[in-house]
Amino acid sequence: MIYYFSGTGNSRYAAEKIARQTGDRCVDIADIYRGKIKSVVGKTEVTGFVFPVYYGGMPEMVKRFVTNPEIKNKLGKYVFAVMTCGGNPQAAGLKFTRALGREPDLCASVRMPDNYVIAYAPATGKEAIAVLRKADSKLSGFSDRILNGETYIMQPSVPQKIASVFMYPLYEPFRTTMFYKATDKCVHCGMCAAICPDSAIKMVKGRPKWIKNKCQHCTACINRCPAEAIQFGRITENRGRYNIMKLGQGDTE
Ligand SMILES: Cc1cc2nc3c(=O)[nH]c(=O)nc-3n(C[C@H](O)[C@H](O)[C@H](O)COP(=O)(O)O)c2cc1C
Ligand code: SF4
Ligand code: SF4
Secondary structure (H helix, E strand, C coil): CEEECCCCCHHHHHHHHHHHHHCCCEEEHHHHHCCCCCCCCCCCCEEEEEEECECCECCHHHHHHHCCHHHHHCCCCEEEEEEEECCCCCCHHHHHHHHHCCCCCEEEEEECCCCCCCCCCCCCHHHHHHHHHHHHHHHHHHHHHHHCCCCEECCCCHHHHHHHHHHHHHHHHHCECCCEEECCCCCCCCHHHHHCCCCCEEEECCEEEECCCECCCCCHHHHHCCCCCEEECCCCCCCCCCCHHHHCCCCCC
16 A cells, blocks of 8 residues: 655655556545545555655655554555655655654655745746656666565765754744735636645635645645646745646646
């Protein structure tokens, strides 16, 4: 069983690609919390976790999920973690290992197009496709290792470990929903509320309202709004948007 979390589709793409190659099944962690899936499934031979790197660590929901005793009791004989990132995973693997309470058999990261529109203009077009094609071959390599039951741990460098120590605490304050807003470009489609993995958005009189103080900060609402109507303060106004479906890769809604 492969559990994944994904805001803009990279990690879902990675999880599904590995699952196709290893013959596993994928479950969206957010679907468990949204009540779409009643509970985590039974014990399987292989348990995988695929998720994006946030601030040199993992999304809050992933941390909550893997620290849950129920999941710890259902880990298979072979456990792997694949982290998708924009280029610098820092020491996210170590943070994940600590949260899980044991070292995975495979713990590795793969560069995918960067979606963090709040920090900089995200990857788009040909550049993003080129990054994806490189990711494809790396993911196939991970699948081979998983099928062979290999132990493979990517170790962070000392500067990456130091960066994670300072960066990961910044995730918490940035998870505020205070600065999200929908502009007049909103076409009232309700998509942002439907896709939010944290159920943090509710449609009120045809417009999105952020109903939680904090969310996963996954950028799905900003990046996937079909009208590009969602902004994080003013910082995202002149930036493009990224999601893997827009590139014609991965599944569409
Ligand atoms: C809140 C946030 C923090 C991020 N922090 C990092 C980071 O520390 N290092 C990195 O390489 N990429 C970082 N990224 C980029 C994502 O990890 C990367 O684009 C990932 O593949 C997105 O996965 P998804 O499409 O499954 O949501 C960050 C993205 C977000 C939204
Ligand atoms: S996804 Fe965009 S257009 Fe659709 S309701 Fe949300 S803000 Fe409006
Ligand atoms: S509100 Fe937007 S950024 Fe926050 S979890 Fe939901 S979709 Fe992601």
